Amino acid sequence: MSPIKASVINEVRVRTLPEVSDASWTPLVLRAGQVLSGEVVNGWFVYSDPRYVIYAREGQRQELLYSILQDGDTELIRTSDAPVPVPQPEPMKRTAFKLGISVLVNHHLLEPPIRLAYAHS
Amino acid sequence: MEGLLAAVEFKQKHPDAVVMYRRFLPHGSGIPSVDLFSGETKMGNGVVFVSPLNECDSYCYGSPGEIEQRAKFDVAMGERCKTHGTLYAAGGFSMGTPDFTNPAICDAMRRFYAPAYNAGIFALNMHLYSPNMGWIFGRNKAIDLTDLANNPLDENGVLRLPVGRDGHIATVDYGGERAIGEGDQRIWFERRWEFLFTKCGFDPDPRLLGIYCDETGVDEGGVGGFPAHQAGNAEVNAWCREFIKVNSLPLTINGVTNSSPLRGAAIFQAGEKKNWTGYNVEHWFGEIANANS
Numbered sequence: 001m002s003p004i005k006a007s008v009i010n011e012v013r014v015r016t017l018p019e020v021s022d023a024s025w026t027p028l029v030l031r032a033g034q035v036l037s038g039e040v041v042n043g044w045f046v047y048s049d050p051r052y053v054i055y056a057r058e059g060q061r062q063e064l065l066y067s068i069l070q071d072g073d074t075e076l077i078r079t080s081d082a083p084v085p086v087p088q089p090e091p092m093k094r095t096a097f098k099l100g101i102s103v104l105v106n107h108h109l110l111e112p113p114i115r116l117a118y119a120h121s
Numbered sequence: 122m123e124g125l126l127a128a129v130e131f132k133q134k135h136p137d138a139v140v141m142y143r144r145f146l147p148h149g150s151g152i153p154s155v156d157l158f159s160g161e162t163k164m165g166n167g168v169v170f171v172s173p174l175n176e177c178d179s180y181c182y183g184s185p186g187e188i189e190q191r192a193k194f195d196v197a198m199g200e201r202c203k204t205h206g207t208l209y210a211a212g213g214f215s216m217g218t219p220d221f222t223n224p225a226i227c228d229a230m231r232r233f234y235a236p237a238y239n240a241g242i243f244a245l246n247m248h249l250y251s252p253n254m255g256w257i258f259g260r261n262k263a264i265d266l267t268d269l270a271n272n273p274l275d276e277n278g279v280l281r282l283p284v285g286r287d288g289h290i291a292t293v294d295y296g297g298e299r300a301i302g303e304g305d306q307r308i309w310f311e312r313r314w315e316f317l318f319t320k321c322g323f324d325p326d327p328r329l330l331g332i333y334c335d336e337t338g339v340d341e342g343g344v345g346g347f348p349a350h351q352a353g354n355a356e357v358n359a360w361c362r363e364f365i366k367v368n369s370l371p372l373t374i375n376g377v378t379n380s381s382p383l384r385g386a387a388i389f390q391a392g393e394k395k396n397w398t399g400y401n402v403e404h405w406f407g408e409i410a411n412a413n414s
Contacts, residue, residue, distance in 0.1 A: 014240075026200075028240045053196060053236040097383050098139060098413050099365055101402065102336055106392035107127040109403065113391075114135055116410035 003037040004079055006045050008067075012076040014052050015066045018044040028052050030067055030077075043069055045077050125160055132168045139385030141169045141210070141246075141335045150179045152190060155197045162198065165206040169385070171246040171335045172198070172213040177289065182219055185229035192233035199243030210246035210333040211237070216340060217252065217291020217309065221316035222279045231322035238323050244330035245323075249311050249368070249386065250340035252284045252291065254350050257311050257363045285340045307367050311337075314382065318372055325372050325379045334386035337364065338400065345399030346389070357405045361388075361412030 008030045017024035018041065030036070038047025044066045054062040069077045101113045128142035144161060146153065152174070155162075161170045172195060174180055182188050195211035202209035211234065220226045237243055251257045275281065280293040293309045308315050314332045317323040338346050339360065347357050368383045391403045402409065 028242070052240055053233070055193065055196065097365075097368065097381070097385050099337075099361055099409060100139065100385065100387045101391050101406070101409065102387040102389045104390050104392040104397070105124075107124065107131075109391045110127070110131050113406045113410060114138055116406050117413055120410045120414035 003039060003047075005035060005037055006047075006077050006079045008032050008034040008036075009075045009078050012067045012071075014054070015068075016054060016062050018042065018046070018066045020068065024066070026052075026054050026065075028054070040069065040079055045069055045079065125164065128168050129164055129166050132166050136167065139169065139333075140167070141171050141333060141385065141387060143171045143175065143213075143335055144173045146173050146175070146179045148178045152180050152194045155194070155201060158198065158201075162201045162207055162209075163205045167208070169208045169210050169244070169333055170198075170202060171210040171333060175213045176215040176248065176287075182214065185225050188219070188226065188229040189233045192237070195234070195243060196237045199237055203242060208244060208330060209242075210244040210330075210335075212245045212247055213335075214247045215285065215287075215289055215291075216248045216250040216336075217282065217284050217293070217313070218289070220292045221313070221320055222277065222292045222294050227316075227320045230317065235317075235322035235324075238317075238329065239326075241329055244333050244384065245314070245317065246333045246335055247314050248336040249313065249334045249364075250285065250337055250389075251360070251364075252282065252310055252339075253341045253344075254339055254352065254356065254360070257307055257360060257367065259306065284342050286342070286345065288342050311364060311367050312370075315372060318382070319374055325374055325377075325382065327380050327382065329382070331382040331384040333384055336389040337386050338388040338402065340389075340400070346402070347405065348401055349399035354405065354408050357402070358408040358412055361409050365412060 010032055012030050014026050014028035014030060015024035016026060036047050036049055038045050047065055048063050049065065052065055054065070067077060069079070098117065101109070103109045125142060125144070128140055132138065132140040142161070142164065144158070158173065164170060174191060174194065180187065180191060182191050199209040199211060219230060234245070238245060278294060282291045282293055283289070284291045291309070318325045339350065340346060341350070344350060364386070368386065369381050371378045371380055372382065388402050388409060390397055390400050394401055
């Protein structure tokens with residue numbers, strides 16, 4: 001069977017087995033708008049994608065990954081080439097990052113810089 | 122453990138602050154078991170746990186194989202942290218590294234680090250020191266490039282520059298489009314994270330976990346930090362303002378612009394007055410705070 005394209009409609013978990021269980025759980029999810037190639041097997045999308053790296057306990061790479069196509073009435077993955085709406089990224093804004101201090105050992109020194117930062121903000 | 126609790130308590134007291142915590146490992150200890158960090162991975166509360174594999178202290182990353190092994194540890198740590206609601210910042214790379222001028226290193230970063238970053242498993246932690254007081258302001262002559270006998274260019278035009286207190290090698294493309302003197306030399310040190318996104322397959326999506334920097338400031342080989350340069354208050358304040366400015370610039374790739382991925386940075390260091398006196402910035406808390414305003 002040749003691979004087919006699929007589009008992620010709603011966020012769906014990446015699993016190591018075609019079953020919803022603790023044994024198949026991974027911390028990875030596919031995000032809405034992503035497109036990937038694979039096969040449909042019994043209501044699951046089966047794929048191999050280098051962006052999702054999962055190692056089994058033995059340290060070997062888990063090559064085949066599984067995501068369920070539908071959760072009740074909610075479509076999660078659409079296995080067609082039809083365009084799907086892609087979520088828009090958040091509007092670009094100036095980064096709110098702050099420059100702080102690296103404190104070694106003497107934790108009491110954490111407090112003075114942040115008090116000064118509040119005073120200057 | 123005392124530091125871990127201090128980090129959590131500080132974050133609870135100041136929830137709008139970026140709090141990074143790093144655990145010290147003995148030098149040369151290699152890659153430890155993930156199980157060693159059961160306390161850190163469960164910190165939660167929004168504290169950022171930065172990789173305990175600091176720089177090359179425990180395990181280095183000069184070859185694709187080393188990057189693969191380091192990434193395996195970081196992926197396992199990231200997954201475990203995520204399960205417990207803790208944000209993990211992988212990497213811990215020294216200033217001027219990894220060697221993004223080396224295609225094999227970029228390829229290894231793409232294969233072993235980018236997938237987990239792109240899947241939201243971890244953020245990345247890099248050290249973004251300036252190599253001297255002038256570099257961040259574009260003063261290319263602040264490094265004496267006439268003394269190339271000690272800093273020879275390789276056949277690809279890459280300058281191998283000993284930097285920092287440990288004298289490790291930073292790589293700077295001396296002849297390429299990002300050459301010294303082109304006005305954007307800061308990409309080689311203070312904004313080196315940009316290569317992750319332009320060369321190494323990292324997704325610039327601002328919804329991902331971004332970049333953290335648990336060590337920055339000035340670290341000039343053979344000299345030290347701001348105190349070792351006998352910097353004045355105005356100089357420290359100006360450096361801080363420039364660092365914030367440079368790292369706040371958006372990230373543009375192929376015409377698509379995203380906000381800067383840098384989430385937080387910390388100047389090294391306060392609290393230690395014996396081995397790291399030449400870097401102690403306790404005198405300049407006010408100047409650093411003022412630069413953020």
